[in-house]
Amino acid sequence: MNTIGSAAESVREPARSPGLIERAITSCLPLWPQLADGRATLINLSENHTFRIDGPEGQRHILRLHRPGYHTRDAIRSELDWLQALRAEGGMPVPRPLPGNDGQFIQQVSASGISERFAVLFAFEEGSEPQVHDRLEPLFETLGGYAARNHLHAAGYESADVVRPRWDESVLDPDGIWGDWRKAPGADAVRDVLDRLDTRLRSDLAAYGKGRERFGLIHADMRLANLLVDGERVALIDFDDCGFGWFAYDFAAAVSFIDDQDVLPGLKAAWLRGYARHRALAPEDIAAMDTLVLMRRMLLLAWTGTHAETDLARSQAHLAQLTAELGEAYLNQ
Template sequence: MIAEEAVARYGFSPDTTVELLNVSENETYLVRDADLTAVLRVHRLGYHPPGAIPSELAWLDALRTEAGVRTPRVVAATNGSRVVTVADPAGGPPRDCVLFEFLPGREPREDNLVADFEPLGALTARMHQHARTWQRPPGFVRFHWDADAAFGTPAGPGRWGAWRAAPGIGPAEEAVLARLEATLRDRLRRFGSGPDRYGLIHADLRLANLLVAEGTGVSVIDFDDCGFGWYLYDLGAALSFVEHLPEVPEVIDAWTRGYRSVAPLSAADEAELWTFVLLRRLLLVAWIGSHASVDIAVELGATYSRGSCELAEKYLSTHS
């Protein structure tokens, strides 16, 4: 299989084991031998333009060395390559692969979000401060998470598909979510995309991409979706799949306290926090619709669409 072909490029011992961890956008594998435990990412096809994966790795390195953000180190192949392109033994197109060090820890627990989100807010602010001042290397390329990428244009759907194609979207649900999309587009336009509000972000700081370990704080993994977007979108992403919990207002307050302990957050920014929670939520509705074979999409299905309508109605009652 592709993963085993990739692992062969790293000089591991014959006793090395390769175990599938997850299939979502990419395939990830746990690689173990006597001297090293690592995580192999086999990239999906057609998601990134040339140069995007090395650009991701450059920011991941810079955050660790310049901003003190704990991120996984990239393990180079025996020929020094950080991105390994492997032929598909089954005859499909070649796949790009990256090997990362394995970082210990657990993802934040849903029953402890208030406590975990204050340090997460501070960590996010440090990442944003770094992004605002970092001199990106020549050839740096990452995509944008703007409104057109989220919702699409007349020429085609957004990056994760069309929310209208999600399970459970009938005429009533479509009417509510269409009002939500229109309001989000308008508020984002008015909010603007100046350099103080829009820049390089992780874009997927959900709980599964955070590792809490005793003595080392929070580690950030999986920068595969990093790109240019509104800084506050990182809060919306952090609340992925838990936006409905009754304690979320308290969680957002904790995140805001943590953020302000490192960097300013204006009243105008704070007024749009729920805009970015709902922006991410609608993106996830589209994602579920375009990833019908992924376990979490199957699990959430139409229930997530209906819950999104409830959140949208609540948001629209106070935001216009």
């Protein structure tokens, strides 16, 4: 019997009910031979619903049910193509997509009462997400190395039809990819500072430029929540946001929600050490990291406004105020 675990019952997607998502999962499982009689448990709700599927004999897989309208089929195909190339050509410990009964990696799911959705299945990766109280500098050194290896691979990646989002100054626009930071909780109270920060960030990023040596295909969400640590092995997961952006933005994403803490300088130094083992960064790239950290903050602020139903957004009630404080310091440099 195909069932959905109780974890899903505590999560609400806007204008949907757990019953609708359960119907979608029930429609998904027959599409892959590995998932017969599987039990689905929701493990993450962000842009998509991500489930762990437990089989009757202990086998496990990860099923990603895409949010309607977020990525096109071509965009998902581009992500999976790069993942497979990173594994085969770059030797990276990244997720392995699994084909369905029809040999295709992307399946389309429809069920009564829900919009059509895309679904993708991945092999299960052992490990656990590191916590903020863990010793983070060694992990950030690993992250820096992974980022550099990804960027080196991206520079020579031969795929003219890559369709992925852009993580550039356009994320600050009113119709930015994660929403409008101006409509985020608490933004009105600090609007003057945030408006000035927006203007300054656009100016500094324009001056930095988008040359091939600093702008290309990136993971774009390389934070602690997207690492799985299993002994000495560290896997990098969740390429759902991969797209075109500044290479140094991968550091900005890595320090999401911890960029206001005293550990930041040490984490930055560790990330740079790991990066330098594989790829050189110019002084201008290192200087741009502070700019990109603030751009990421503004992007996350927009995200909290459009994802108010998530636990993560609810935990960031003071994000606008903290962003304004960091922004004021940046403006006064």
